[in-house]
Amino acid sequence: MADELTPETPEEEQPKKTHKQRKNGLYPGVSDELAESMRTGWADTELHGLEPIAQATHTAARRAALSARFPGERLVVPAGRLKTRSNDTEYPFRASTEYAYLTGDQTENGVLVLEPTGETGHTATVYLLPRSNRENGEFWLSGQGELWVGRRHSLTEAEQLLGIPAKDVRELAEALTEAEGPVRNVRGHDAVIESALTDKVTKERDDELRVYLSEARAVKDDYEIGELQKAVDSTVRGFEDVVKVLDKAEATSERYIEGTFFLRARVEGNDVGYGSICAAGPHACTLHWVRNDGDVRSGDLLLLDAGVETHSLYTADVTRTLPVNGTYTDIQRKIYDAVYESQEAGIAAVKPGAKFRDFHDASQHVLAEKLVEWGLLEGPVERVLELGLQRRWTLHGTGHMLGMDVHDCAAARTEAYVDGTLEPGMCLTVEPGLYFQADDLTVPEEYRGIGVRIEDDILVTEDGNRNLSAGLPRTSVEVESWMARLKG
Numbered sequence: 399m400a401d402e403l404t405p406e407t408p409e410e411e412q413p414k415k416t417h418k419q420r421k422n423g424l425y426p427g428v429s430d431e432l433a434e435s436m437r438t439g440w441a442d443t444e445l446h447g448l449e450p451i452a453q454a455t456h457t458a459a460r461r462a463a464l465s466a467r468f469p470g471e472r473l474v475v476p477a478g479r480l481k482t483r484s485n486d487t488e489y490p491f492r493a494s495t496e497y498a499y500l501t502g503d504q505t506e507n508g509v510l511v512l513e514p515t516g517e518t519g520h521t522a523t524v525y526l527l528p529r530s531n532r533e534n535g536e537f538w539l540s541g542q543g544e545l546w547v548g549r550r551h552s553l554t555e556a557e558q559l560l561g562i563p564a565k566d567v568r569e570l571a572e573a574l575t576e577a578e579g580p581v582r583n584v585r586g587h588d589a590v591i592e593s594a595l596t597d598k599v600t601k602e603r604d605d606e607l608r609v610y611l612s613e614a615r616a617v618k619d620d621y622e623i624g625e626l627q628k629a630v631d632s633t634v635r636g637f638e639d640v641v642k643v644l645d646k647a648e649a650t651s652e653r654y655i656e657g658t659f660f661l662r663a664r665v666e667g668n669d670v671g672y673g674s675i676c677a678a679g680p681h682a683c684t685l686h687w688v689r690n691d692g693d694v695r696s697g698d699l700l701l702l703d704a705g706v707e708t709h710s711l712y713t714a715d716v717t718r719t720l721p722v723n724g725t726y727t728d729i730q731r732k733i734y735d736a737v738y739e740s741q742e743a744g745i746a747a748v749k750p751g752a753k754f755r756d757f758h759d760a761s762q763h764v765l766a767e768k769l770v771e772w773g774l775l776e777g778p779v780e781r782v783l784e785l786g787l788q789r790r791w792t793l794h795g796t797g798h799m800l801g802m803d804v805h806d807c808a809a810a811r812t813e814a815y816v817d818g819t820l821e822p823g824m825c826l827t828v829e830p831g832l833y834f835q836a837d838d839l840t841v842p843e844e845y846r847g848i849g850v851r852i853e854d855d856i857l858v859t860e861d862g863n864r865n866l867s868a869g870l871p872r873t874s875v876e877v878e879s880w881m882a883r884l885k886g
Contacts, residue, residue, distance in 0.1 A: 428539070436538055443549070448558040453502045453710065456621045458561060460500055460614065465512060465520040467610055471580040473520070474595065475500055475611075476588035477508035486541065490669070494587045495802045496611045498711050503560055505550060507567050509591060514579070524560060525567035528553050574598075582607040605809075612809035615801050617823040622801065623857060625712035626825055627866050629667065630855055632706035633714040634869040636662035640702060641884045644694070644722055652676040652690040659704050667706040671713025672804045675703035680836040682719065682849030685794060696723040699730055701849055711802050715827050716867045717853035724881045726874050729844045733832055734874050737850045740764035740830040741872070744796055748828065748856050748863040752820045758796035761830040765792050768832075774841055791834060791841075797827040800855055822860045829853030 464473065477497040480488040493504040501510050507527050512520035529552050530537030530544040538545040553564040571594040574581075581598045583591065584607060618626065636659040640647075647654040655676040663670045673688040681687045682701035694700065700722050705714035719734060721727075726734060744761035763779065766788040770777040775787050782788055799806040799815070807815055820826075831851030834841050855866040871880045 428535075433535060436535060437532055440532060444552060445555050448555055450561050451502045451559050453621050454559075454561040456619050457500055457502045459619075461510075461512065461520075461522050463614065464500065464610070466518075468582060468607070469518045470514045470516070471582055472514060472577060473510075473512040473607065474574070474581060474583040474591060475510040476584060476591050477503065477506060478587035479590075480506050480542075492669075493711070494584065495615075495711070496584045496608070497587070499611065499615060499802060501560055501562065502710070503556070504711070507588075509567055509570055509588065510562075511570070522562050524556065524562045524564050525570045526551075526553060526556055526564055527568070528566050570594075584608055584611070608809050609811060612807045613811070613814050616799060616807050616810065616814070617821055618801065618825055618857075619823070622712060623823070623825070625708050625710050626714070626800070626855065626857070629671070629706050629708045629712050629714040630716065630866040631869065632662060632666040632708075633704065633716050634867065635666070636704060636706060637702065637716070637718060637870055638884055641720065641881050644700070644885075647678075647694040648696060648722065650694075652678055652681070652692050652694060655694070655700070655702065656690040659702070663706045668709045668711060669707050671705040671707035671715065675701065675717075677701040677703075677849070678722065680847035680849070682851075683833040683835050683847065684849075685833075694722055697727070698722050699726075699848065699850065701851055703851065703853065705804065713800070713802070713804050714855055714867070715800055715804050715853065716855060716870065717829055717851045718870060718872075718877070719850045719852065720877060720881065724885060725878055730848060730850075731874050733834075733845070733848055734850050734852075736765065736768040737830055737832055737852050738872060738874065740768075741828055741852045741854070744828040744830060745854070745856060745863065745865065748820065748826070748858060750820055750822050750858055750860065750862075754816055754818050754820060754826075757826075757828055761796040761828070762788060762792060765830060765832060791832050793831065793833055796830050797853075797856075800825045800827055820858050822858050824858040825866070826856055826858075827853050828856050 475497050477493040480491055483489045491506045497508060497510055498504055501524055503524060505526060509525040511523050511525060513523065514520055527550065529550065537543040544550060551559065553566065556564040571590055574591065574594040581595055582603050583595050583599050585592060585604050639658050639662050640655050643654065643658050656674050659674055660670060675687050676690040677684060677687040678692055678694045678700045679698040681692050682699055699719050701717065701719045703717040705716060707713040721730065740761045743764045744757040747757040747760040762783060766779045766782045769775045769788055769791065770779055770782060775782050829851055831849065833849040834845040834847065836847040838846055852872060857864045857866055871877050
C-alpha cells in the first residue's frame, strides 16, 4: 500500500493554506512549485444527466412514512464513519442500515436530516462530503482525499442520483448545535453528530426512532423482494462453487471454502452479508464457527452457512450440510433427514395470519419427537417441549427476519416481532438444526461430532409462502445427486 505524503488529517478539518504557511512547515516536504502544480491542470469531470438510483421512489416513500410518524420533530440519521482496523488502515465502510434504507446512499460521513416544516411534514436533506478541494490541496494531501481513495460524487450529482437536496456535511455539526426544537437521532454511528446533539436529545426518544425504523423494515416492498431474490440466487451459485472445489478444500482447510464463496460474493455483490460459517466435522456443532481454519475430511459433513450481500445491501442467509465425499453415512443421513422433516414442518407454518412463533414451534415439535424416538429423551413429547429438554441439541431459535441486516428488525418491540403476526412481504429464515457435541457423553458415540442445519429464506405471500432459496436441493437424496452432478 502506498504511503501518504503527509500525516492524515480528517478532511473536514483541513483549512485552506497559503504559500507562506507552506513555507512555515504546515505542508512538510511540499515545495511551493509542487503545490501550485497540483492545484491546476485538471479537467472538469462533473457528470450530467444522471438517472435516479433504482430504489429512489421507494426511499422517498419510506421518508414520507417516517415524516408522518414524527411530525414537528427534526430527525437525524447518520451513515457512520470509517473505523480503524489498525494504525492508518480502515475497515471497508458499510453504511448504517437505517441511513441506507432511507436514502439508498452508502458513503461514509453522510447524514440524512428531516427538518420539520411545521406541525406536519418535513424537508429532507442529505449532508455529504463534497468533491475534494484542489485549491487547498486536500484532494492529494489528505489520506481520504480523492487522489488516494477515489472520486466521489459532487453534491449536484448526489442530488440527481438520490432525489434529495444535498449539502456539505462539514457545516452540519455547527448547524445542529444551534438548532432549536425537538430532535431525534439514530445513535451509535457518528460521534461528531452525537456530540453536537448532546443537550438536545434523550436516549428514550432516540430509541423510539430506532425501533420505528426497525419495525418499518419488516414488510418488504417489491424492490426489496427483488434484491433479496438476487442475493439468494448469487448465494446458490456460491454454494455450487464450493461443491466444485471440495477436493482442494480437503488439501488445504476450511479457508478454501470461505475464500471460494467470498469470490462469488465480491464478483456478483457487495460482500458477504455476515462472516461465512464453513464448519467441517465437529466444528459444525459450534453455531458461529467463523475461524474457518480446520481440516476438511472425506467422510465428514460440511455445514456451510453463508450469504451474498447485494450492492444495495440486502443479504441472503442460507445453510446446507453437505457430505464432503458426496455421500451421507447412515447416521449422518438419519440426523439430516430428521432436520429436513423438521424444516418442512416449519416452512409449512409460514403463512399470513400465522404467529411468528408458529414455525419455530412446529420445527421443535418434530425434533423433540425424533429425540424421544431415538431414546435420547424420555417422553412424552409434550413434557420435553414444556421443559425445553430438546434444547440441549437444538440450541437456537428456528429463524429470524431477513433483509438489509442478516438479523433484520432486531430493534423491533417483542410484541411486533417474536410475538407478532406474519404478513405478506415479510421475509424470514427457517433453520432448524441438531448438534451433538464431540464431548457429549449423553448420546451414543456414533452421534458425537455431528452437526446438521438446513436453512432457507422464506417470503410470506398472500396465500402462503415462497422459498427464495429453492434453487438449492434440500433432501439428502437430492443433495447427493446435485453434488455428483457438480463434481462431474
